[in-house]
Amino acid sequence: MVVMSGGFVAIDWGSSNFRAYRVGASGELLDRLATAEGVANLDRDGMARAVDEVVSRWPTEANALFCCGMIGSTVGWAEVPYLTCPIHPDEIARQMTSMTIAGNVVQVSPGLTCRSTNGFPDVIRGEEVLCLGVVRRTERLQSGLGLLCMPGTHTKWIAIRNGVVGSFSTSLVGELYEALSASSLLKNHLKGVARDEEEFRLGVNSGHSGGGLMRTLFGVRSRSVVKELADDAAASFASGILIGNDIRDAMNVYSELIDAGPVVLIGETNLCALYRAALQHLGHDAVVTPSEDVCVEGFRFIHDMIGRR
Amino acid sequence: MVVMSGGFVAIDWGSSNFRAYRVGASGELLDRLATAEGVANLDRDGMARAVDEVVSRWPTEANALFCCGMIGSTVGWAEVPYLTCPIHPDEIARQMTSMTIAGNVVQVSPGLTCRSTNGFPDVIRGEEVLCLGVVRRTERLQSGLGLLCMPGTHTKWIAIRNGVVGSFSTSLVGELYEALSASSLLKNHLKGVARDEEEFRLGVNSGHSGGGLMRTLFGVRSRSVVKELADDAAASFASGILIGNDIRDAMNVYSELIDAGPVVLIGETNLCALYRAALQHLGHDAVVTPSEDVCVEGFRFIHDMIGRR
Structure with a gap:
């Protein structure tokens, strides 16, 4: 009992x-x-x-x-x-x-x-x-309507409609970043910490633009090879690509929810801050709530x- | 000399x-x-x-x-x-x-x-x-016009126009597959060998459909968890997702070339066979040429x- x-x-x-x-x-x-x-x-x-x-x-x-x-x-x-x-x-x-x-x-x-x-x-x-x-x-x-986002290894986007969990959608954002950092030709480029800086926002734009995730990620390598991307900004750029791409996909699935109110971000502080920066950069409102x-x-x-x- | x-x-x-x-x-x-x-x-x-x-x-x-x-x-x-x-x-x-x-x-x-x-x-x-x-x-x-595809760690799609290399586009297909197999929650699901089977074609459809690569890849895990995907077919499904997504992106970039003639596939035999199967499944013609x-x-x-x- x-x-x-x-x-x-x-x-x-x-x-x-x-x-x-x-x-x-x-x-x-x-x-x-x-x-x-x-x-x-x-x-x-x-x-x-x-x-x-x-x-x-x-x-x-x-x-x-x-x-x-x-x-x-x-x-x-x-x-x-x-x-x-x-x-x-x-x-x-x-x-x-x-x-x-x-x-x-x-x-x-x-x-x-x-x-x-x-x-x-x-x-x-x-x-x-x-x-x-x-x-x-x-x-x-x-x-009313609302959209929750819980960034992490498996980022969860959750649609709330009148207090009901309507559906949700999982995206391998953190897992993909970790896997590429651990074992790929990108690993030497991804040693730094991702920050909300110019390269992050460039990555957000690129990941969001629909050029294809696997192609856009190759830009981390090709821009580094031709010295367009500084080593200490590569993590920000790559992180921006993944987050921008994730937001794009979420907007496709939950187009009627993303601007129904601020997207409620719940999770690890730094990652939530990057998602908020990306959402705001793309013209959406977001608030961070500690998990x-x-x-x-x-x-x-x-x-x-x-x-x- | x-x-x-x-x-x-x-x-x-x-x-x-x-x-x-x-x-x-x-x-x-x-x-x-x-x-x-x-x-x-x-x-x-x-x-x-x-x-x-x-x-x-x-x-x-x-x-x-x-x-x-x-x-x-x-x-x-x-x-x-x-x-x-x-x-x-x-x-x-x-x-x-x-x-x-x-x-x-x-x-x-x-x-x-x-x-x-x-x-x-x-x-x-x-x-x-x-x-x-x-x-x-x-x-x-x-x-005339033509499209070459060289599948591999970094798959290269190359646009040929009247004998001239017009442009090309690199996609991290093999690298992403290897990274996920080596260090991710998917690694236990990706131990098998990818084959042109039903799950491969389901993966091709899904990767090609525009639902978002990071979301679609999570299907490897979620379908395995709920026993919709047999362990020995997970590699085929995941491979199909990546290849189908890569073809989708290539079609976006090279829409006028993909049916100008058979896509010429050059590279490792098994991987070329999977790309050919995927292209044909999606209604495109392809030929394999040994590198x-x-x-x-x-x-x-x-x-x-x-x-x-």
Whole structure:
């Protein structure tokens, strides 16, 4: 049985990161813990140990323990089935799955699935709680149209229509950048840090222009070879190409949403700042919201809903 | 002084491969040698040794020694400046640069450069001799329009107009596939060999349809996760996406050329077969020409031109 009095602990447990939040009885964020103990780096004993550590650290709040993310996948502790879009995010609170990890009862959120415009299935796992959080705190999204963007290894674009998650679309932006940096002829050009500078904006224009991603990316090499691109700006240029291209594709899929209000960016600070700069450069409005805030907000809502049952 | 009587030796010396051809006095291919001694794997002593070995192996023909490829780049023996497109490929024969490698006189071909439609410089080095060879042997290309495609790490699409190399465009197809196979969440899905099968053609359609490359590639993962894509067909599906996307981009740039006659595919046999299958699936005609044939043909023409001077 989950004890609903007092505070709670919320864990955003992805493939490569473990982020836990201690939330007090009034909903206030009291403490946080971030480690690299993502489920991809742990066996079952490791997952059990990670939960035990949180429970020992925050015993009172850990009476109510919530998780989202890859812990509910086939490579996590146990699989929680996906819910199908369109779906009202409140439904997530009603579909939490209880599992026992090392003697601790944990409520794990379901992922979401939808069909992309290309006909293929798409999936998110973890971001659904962020959706819930951002919809709950944004009146516009409860009654109108909006577009969320969660930049990262797999950037997620999520369409909100009158408080409902209509559909979403995943783009391999971060993964492609990392793969090219790790093992390609571009790797020597991609050693720097991407910044919002002139070469970044040139990359945004190019990636957005429709010349083809694989052709445009070759420009990183060819411009470097002929000395048109300084080595310390190549990362900015390449990053701009990928982000500009991602925004182009998102605009194709969600043309009616991209200017329905500011695009809500949720994720890692530097990457969100680059996406915001790119969106603004292309004439769109964007706001950055820390993922910590919306994650806690989402779990607060889930905690309250389950408490009211 | 280059001795022009008798046969010659032609070397296609790229970043990762060394391919040498012994050509007799009547232009017949007598022997070939292929090693992994690309310039990226060699220091200057290694390059000198590789040339010495060819000279020792084929002493008579090596009196006339021709090279193309990265040996003429900043990471090769010495840089040969690029020629600017549009250019008649015969001009390559007039612009060969003589250098002495370990006491052996070698004629090295220039690369070509042009401005892509995206405004960035593009470069080829080595493929210009293949262009020359294929134009010399194809009457249609000497008088009309045509499109060459050289699939590989960097796929080159080359526009031929009345015998002139009008422009070209490079696409990171092979590099992207390799990078994703080596270091990404897709790597476990990309262990197989790509084949012209149903999943390949589905990938071609998807990559060609304009849904966005980074989104479509995520389908490899999402379809695998929900068991819509068998593990042994994922390589075919992913390869189809990249090739279909590359053809889409080429059609955008060279719309007036793609059906001017069969696209001439030059390169590695299996990859050319996949490109041909994809082009045919999309309603275009294509023929495969072994790169060995057109390389020897190109150098035969260069040898004759220089001999007539």
